[in-house]
Amino acid sequence: MTTVARDTGVGQLLRGWRQQRRISQLELALRADSSARHISFIETGRSRPSEEMVLRLAEHLDVPVRERNALLVVAGYAPRYTETALDDPSMGALREGMERLLQCYDPYPALVLDGMYTVVAANRASSLLMTGVAEHLLTPPPNAMRITLHPEGLAPRIVNLPEWRADLLAQMERQIALVRSPELRALHEEVAAYPPPERGADGRRGYASGPQPAGGGRAAFALPMLVEHEGRVLSFISSIATFNTPMDVTVAELAIETFLPADRETAAYLHSLTS
Structure with a gap:
């Protein structure tokens, strides 16, 4: 589900992750059960992705957990993942x-x-x-x-x-x-x-x-x-x-x-x- 967006910048971030993963909009859409047009609207800021959509796209783009929180914040949502000290x-x-x-x-x-x-x-x-x-x-x-x-x-x-x-x-x-x-x-x-x-005479460290x-x-x-x-x-x-x-x-x-x-x-x- 999406709504008409203000430019939050999350679309640009998602596009960066997609390009880094070398995945086309169509391929990402198929993985996320969406459409290439929908992905294009999100990336250009014409649509604001729901919290669920941000997490779904992040999952299929293999975005690290810390960066998923950042995507959610930029999109206007609260972070989903806690960060607990190991000695807690x-x-x-x-x-x-x-x-x-x-x-x-x-x-x-x-x-x-x-x-x-x-x-x-x-x-x-x-x-x-x-x-x-x-x-x-x-x-x-x-x-x-x-x-x-x-x-x-x-x-x-x-x-x-x-x-x-x-x-x-x-x-x-x-x-x-x-x-x-x-x-x-x-x-x-x-x-x-x-x-x-x-390095030795042959350019390598040896035995x-x-x-x-x-x-x-x-x-x-x-x-x-x-x-x-x-x-x-x-x-x-x-x-x-x-x-x-x-x-x-x-x-x-x-x-x-x-x-x-x-x-x-x-x-x-x-x-x-x-x-």
């Missing part, structure tokens, strides 16, 4: 569930990150990755991107730092395009400006002057993070999980990142630490 008593069950999940991943490192890559929880095994990291990078609230890419962080121990750094920066760029966060963009600019990794990865270090199915630890190279594959159908902005932006062994030697070594 109402989040007790969520915190306990995440702690149990992190413990289940031991002896493999696992972290819970928010939308700004702040580490909000970690399991015992994650301390292995923090070996040698400067204290100022671990001071609360610690940031996973700073810890990983800072010259005084994990970076000097990452054997394939050029590849891993490029992958992390590309990941941040994709997220910036999705959430349009000035704070996230500032973080990206900061970590991207850290001194580049040292020639350091320990060799026990299992070859490479995984055929994904880029591993190769980390030096006490004279050996451990190989990890990163996996990220999020919550389905979140109704809170805080929960929507949480991600559980686990570092699973990419070879048998790494797995055996991690299990040996617990035994």
Whole structure:
């Protein structure tokens, strides 16, 4: 349902999301059970979308929860999704569930990150990755991107730092395009400006002057993070999980990142630490 609109600007925002998703007005209309003419009227400000229509279009455009609230406000409606601090008593069950999940991943490192890559929880095994990291990078609230890419962080121990750094920066760029966060963009600019990794004569950082990865270090199915630890190279594959159908902005932006062994030697070594 729509009414004749004053120019609220929500149509321009919805058009921006549609173009970013590379979806035509007709395709969006079919997904949202509407018409291309109706979508065109909304985008040009000739019609004011109902609250239900704003949410329906946002759903089909895969707009992040925080941005859905912004769309509703611009359209003249109240925000639909709450933003509750993680330490709020109402989040007790969520915190306990995440702690149990992190413990289940031991002896493999696992972290819970928010939308700004702040580490909000970690399991015992994650301390292995923090070996040698400067204290100022671990001071609360610690940031996973700073810890990983800072010259005084994990970076000097990452054997394939050029590849891993490029992958992390590309990941941040994709997220910036999705959430349009000035704070996230500032973080990206900061970590991207850290001194580049040292390179050998062949232009790559290799194993020639350091320990060799026990299992070859490479995984055929994904880029591993190769980390030096006490004279050996451990190989990890990163996996990220999020919550389905979140109704809170805080929960929507949480991600559980686990570092699973990419070879048998790494797995055996991690299990040996617990035994």
